[in-house]
Amino acid sequence: MKDCIFCKIAKKEIPSDIVFENKNLMAILDIMPVNPGHTLVITKKHYKTMIDVPDKLLSEMILVSKKVGKAVMKGLKVKGFNLGVNNGTVAGQKIDHVHFHIITRLAKDGLKLWPQRQGYRATEAEKIIKKIKKVL
Amino acid sequence: MKDCIFCKIAKKEIPSDIVFENKNLMAILDIMPVNPGHTLVITKKHYKTMIDVPDKLLSEMILVSKKVGKAVMKGLKVKGFNLGVNNGTVAGQKIDHVHFHIITRLAKDGLKLWPQRQGYRATEAEKIIKKIKKVL
Numbered sequence: 001m002k003d004c005i006f007c008k009i010a011k012k013e014i015p016s017d018i019v020f021e022n023k024n025l026m027a028i029l030d031i032m033p034v035n036p037g038h039t040l041v042i043t044k045k046h047y048k049t050m051i052d053v054p055d056k057l058l059s060e061m062i063l064v065s066k067k068v069g070k071a072v073m074k075g076l077k078v079k080g081f082n083l084g085v086n087n088g089t090v091a092g093q094k095i096d097h098v099h100f101h102i103i104t105r106l107a108k109d110g111l112k113l114w115p116q117r118q119g120y121r122a123t124e125a126e127k128i129i130k131k132i133k134k135v136l
Numbered sequence: 137m138k139d140c141i142f143c144k145i146a147k148k149e150i151p152s153d154i155v156f157e158n159k160n161l162m163a164i165l166d167i168m169p170v171n172p173g174h175t176l177v178i179t180k181k182h183y184k185t186m187i188d189v190p191d192k193l194l195s196e197m198i199l200v201s202k203k204v205g206k207a208v209m210k211g212l213k214v215k216g217f218n219l220g221v222n223n224g225t226v227a228g229q230k231i232d233h234v235h236f237h238i239i240t241r242l243a244k245d246g247l248k249l250w251p252q253r254q255g256y257r258a259t260e261a262e263k264i265i266k267k268i269k270k271v272l
Contacts, residue, residue, distance in 0.1 A: 017261045017262070017265050018265075019265055019268050019269065019272070020269075020272060029256075029261050029264065029265065030253075031255060031256070031261075032253040032254060032255055033253060033254070033255075033256070034250045034252065034253055036256070036260065036264055037264050037268065039268075049216075050198075050201075050202055050205070050219065051202060051205060051206050051209075053202075055199055055202075058198055058199065058202060059195035059198060059199065061198070062186075062194055062195060062197070062198040063191055063194065063195065065186075066186055066187055066189075066191075066194060067272070068268075068272070069186070069187060069223065070187050071268050071269075071271045071272040072268055073187075074271040075267040075268040075269075075270060075271045075272075076264065076267055076268065078226070079224050079225070079226045080185075080222070080223050080224020080225065080226040080227035080229065081223050081224070081227055082220060082221065082222055082223070082227045082228070083186065083219070083220065083221040083223065084218060084219065084220050084221075084249070084250075085218065085219040085220075086216070086218055086249070087205065087216050087217050087218070087219065088215050088216020088217070088241065089215070089216065090214070090215045090216040090241045090242070090243055091216035091217055091218045091239075091241040092218070092241075092247075092249050093216065103227075103250070105224065105226045105227040105228075106226070107226055109252075110252065111228075111250065111252065113220070113222070113228050113249070114170045114220075114239070114247065116170065116245075116246065116247065117166075117168040117169060117170050118168065118169070119167060119168055119169075120165075120167070120169070120172070124172065125153045125165050126153070128153075128165065128172055128173050128212065129153050129154075129155055129165065131211040131212055132155050132173065132175075132204075132207050132208055132211040132212065133155065133156075133207075133211075134211060135207045135210040135211040136155070136156060136203070136204070136207040136211075
């Protein structure tokens, strides 16, 4: 897609720090990492969110993320990582080309994911399940 | 695994709010949601992180997450969601049984993911890539 930075990276029109590449996917270093080694797995073709990615390719994305996640842990000697996919502007998606974040985590990096969590009131959960199941 | 809450939920020894279920996986409401509709996709068998899940089952997990994510958006009329997988204690994993978070997002929920991001210095990125590629 014209003017999409990840499409340009996939076509090598813009340079990037490539960690892994195959026919359909690329893994590149995020240029603004949460921690060193923060890697993105992107599709070469343009899709907006993971909902738009065909099933076969989406499966490949998670398997490449597993492979890269494992290598990042081993190569950088870190003990864990977050996989994160932001789907939609409301979810913090900044570039409208699907990308899987592999975020290396360090013992004292101070990152607090999702601080605001609270339980459901009375029959709220029941009502929510009904709404989801109706369209599943 | 004995004393694992998600194993007990998978075996229906502990009740849960089930959104979806098939032979290998379950999707349940998180009891401490970031936002209403926050759903977890769990394996019925016990695996610690996504690195430990066999490829075929991991593919199924991401496809079920896509299906559930789509239904959550449609059913609850939300415009996006975060997929999140915390792999390892250092990454904030609280229950040592792999689970994919599907976090519904609302326009003014105030959630700020990964606020502390900064660029690489000089040749830092190059060194990191070498370390990862060596074990990939």
